[in-house]
Amino acid sequence: MDQDTDPKTGCFRALLPTFRRNKRTSRPVAPPAYIPDDVLQSQACPLDGPADFAYALESSWWRDDKPPPYHNAPARSPAFVHTVNDTLASLDGELRGISLQIHSHPELAWKEHYAHDVLTAFMAKHGFQVTKHYLGLDTAWRAEFFHSNEENAHHTTGRVLGINAEMDALPLGHACGHNLIAMSGVGVAVAVKAALEAHRVAGKIVILGTPAEEGGGGKVLLLERGGYEEMDTCIMSHPMPGPPHIANLGSTTARYGFQVDFEGHSAHAAASPWEGTNALDAAFMAYSGVSVLRQQMKPTYRVHGIVVGRDEWTPNVIPDHATMRWYVRAPTKDEAAALSEKVKNCFRGAALSTGCKLTINEDIPYYDLQNDETLSDVFTDIAQKYYGIPVGRTSTSASTDFGNVSQTLPCIHPSYSIPTEQGNHTPEFAKAAATPAAHKAAMQITKALAVFGVKFLQDDVLAAKVRHNFLRGQESGVAA
Numbered sequence: 331m332d333q334d335t336d337p338k339t340g341c342f343r344a345l346l347p348t349f350r351r352n353k354r355t356s357r358p359v360a361p362p363a364y365i366p367d368d369v370l371q372s373q374a375c376p377l378d379g380p381a382d383f384a385y386a387l388e389s390s391w392w393r394d395d396k397p398p399p400y401h402n403a404p405a406r407s408p409a410f411v412h413t414v415n416d417t418l419a420s421l422d423g424e425l426r427g428i429s430l431q432i433h434s435h436p437e438l439a440w441k442e443h444y445a446h447d448v449l450t451a452f453m454a455k456h457g458f459q460v461t462k463h464y465l466g467l468d469t470a471w472r473a474e475f476f477h478s479n480e481e482n483a484h485h486t487t488g489r490v491l492g493i494n495a496e497m498d499a500l501p502l503g504h505a506c507g508h509n510l511i512a513m514s515g516v517g518v519a520v521a522v523k524a525a526l527e528a529h530r531v532a533g534k535i536v537i538l539g540t541p542a543e544e545g546g547g548g549k550v551l552l553l554e555r556g557g558y559e560e561m562d563t564c565i566m567s568h569p570m571p572g573p574p575h576i577a578n579l580g581s582t583t584a585r586y587g588f589q590v591d592f593e594g595h596s597a598h599a600a601a602s603p604w605e606g607t608n609a610l611d612a613a614f615m616a617y618s619g620v621s622v623l624r625q626q627m628k629p630t631y632r633v634h635g636i637v638v639g640r641d642e643w644t645p646n647v648i649p650d651h652a653t654m655r656w657y658v659r660a661p662t663k664d665e666a667a668a669l670s671e672k673v674k675n676c677f678r679g680a681a682l683s684t685g686c687k688l689t690i691n692e693d694i695p696y697y698d699l700q701n702d703e704t705l706s707d708v709f710t711d712i713a714q715k716y717y718g719i720p721v722g723r724t725s726t727s728a729s730t731d732f733g734n735v736s737q738t739l740p741c742i743h744p745s746y747s748i749p750t751e752q753g754n755h756t757p758e759f760a761k762a763a764a765t766p767a768a769h770k771a772a773m774q775i776t777k778a779l780a781v782f783g784v785k786f787l788q789d790d791v792l793a794a795k796v797r798h799n800f801l802r803g804q805e806s807g808v809a810a
Contacts, residue, residue: 410525410788411716414780417524418517418773425776426769428452429513433764436499439542442469445497449516449539456520464538465555469497470548471539472557475523479532488532489793491783492564492739493519494732496543505760506544507569507748510772514567514779521780526787533787536561540731545587547694549731553738562793563705563786564741566732567775569768570754572747577713577775578722579701579744583632583659584666585729587693590616590677592686596650606648612684613637613652619676620656631669632659632727659729663697663737699733702740704796708785709742713778719746728754740800742782746775 418425428448435444446462446469453473454460464470478488495515496508519537526533538557542548558564570578592613597606620633627633635656643649658673660666674690681688706723713719721744732743748771750762762768786793 407716410529410531410784411781413525413528414521414777414784417521418777418780421517421520422773424452425513425517425773426766428516429509429769429772430764432497432512433504433509436503437497438501439498439544439546439548440467440469442497442539442541445469445512446471446539446541449495449497449512452516453519453537457523458519458535458537465552465557467541467548467551469539469541470552470557472536473519473539474534474536475519475526476534477523477526477532479530488534489562489787490534490536490560491522491787492558492561493535493537493783494549494564494566494735495537495539496566497539498542498544498546498548500544500755500760502755502757503760504763505756506754507759507763507768508543510569510748510763510768511566512539513769514772514776517773517776518565518780518783521776522783522787525780525784529784529788531784531788534560535783543731545693547696547731547734550694550696550734553735558735558739561739563702563796564735564739565779565783566743567772567779568730568743568745569748569763569772570745571750571752571759574747574749575719575771575774576722577719577744577746577778578724579706579709579742580723580725581661581701582699582725582733583630583661583727583729584663584698584733585696586658586666586670587695588654588656588658588670588674588677589691589693590654590656591689591691592616592652592654592681592684593689594648594650594652594684594686597648599646599648603648607650607685608648609652609684609686610637610643610649612680612686612688613654615680615683616654616677619679620673623672623676627669628660630661630727631665633657633669633673657729659727661698661725663695666695666698694731695734696729696731697733697737699730699741699743700736701742701744702736702796702800704792704799705740705742705782705786708792709744709778709782712781712785713744713775716781717774717778719774719778740796744775744779746771748772 431448432445437444450460450462450471458473458475461472464472493515496511498508500506515537519535522535538552540548540552592609594607594609597603624633635654638653638655656673658666658670660669677688677690710721713721735741748762748768750759752758
């Protein structure tokens, strides 16, 4: 989690979106008048990490080819919008309680037992069929609800709406706001259920409790084990810093991770150092090699790592073992894979020059998140029309295991701003994730996602268009 810029200096201007693709350009656009310049310039800059979201000036967010719609008068809402709003209003206190419970019991990857029990109890209470410890993952879970429309013989089975609820924390606590993600996920599921029942819409809701996003790749394992197979789309949201009342649907970077172990031979560091093989020297040579490699890296690439200390290290003994942890990021999975090979060569060279034995264990790779364009347009229209939330399309250098899911089926992953003094993966963000203002922001996005979910299940033409465009993209290699 390296960060070269002091976040208190307002570093949004240092994080220009340098890897927009397709039709996205960096042509500047004036910021909307309703957000004062002093607010934009005072925002904190988030730290890089597995699931944080760092953004540029809002003036660079808008897609030049399709700016978001604006409405001078409140839009007329379909009946199911009111059902969603009323349902979530009635659940507001209960959802706030769930968020605070999870926030006050932070659990690291694969240890989310408390969150597992709180969330599955809530889903069972609200009429979902719950499967605990799903697909062999002790803290994963699944909840589903099916509603048929027997009055319409041509639409009795419906589609499947997938939802994710992340649960894990960081050593800093819920410094990435997964308590809000979990709360929002279950809120979306219950609100969509109420709308399906009230308006006789056929469809199935499947929500997954997904563990270990912060480095463990829980969604990737669930994907490999069939947890997403029947879904026609999958959705979730994520909190971030930024100007108030905004959202974003940009891509994320792909990430490859490694544990690197150098094995040497210990010796007395003063009496007979020539008898030793210094594993710590190998680690520092590897670190220096990566540092030199950076000057040949593209600005959109990231490599960052640490040396893991050991209790038995002492200055008068040549270290016989050293461990390092590394992350390699790039805008696409193919670029990240190619960069990873260059980084691994730095490790190999350090082992060769010091005489150490090298072992590289690779993490589950996180692919770049690709928000489906058709679904993104629908969500943008809903968020703006019914909730007054502008939605940008700026990419970020962060990474998420939801990227792998998004390259398998059509998905959206909107992020949204909460009031915070600093960005994700900081103590300040963990504190902010428990505030009433953060809850209010999360609930607005929850409403927009729930309305989106009902529309997707209700609209046959939209669903067919999404499927056609996604399959065509896979065939052309865009989404695969």
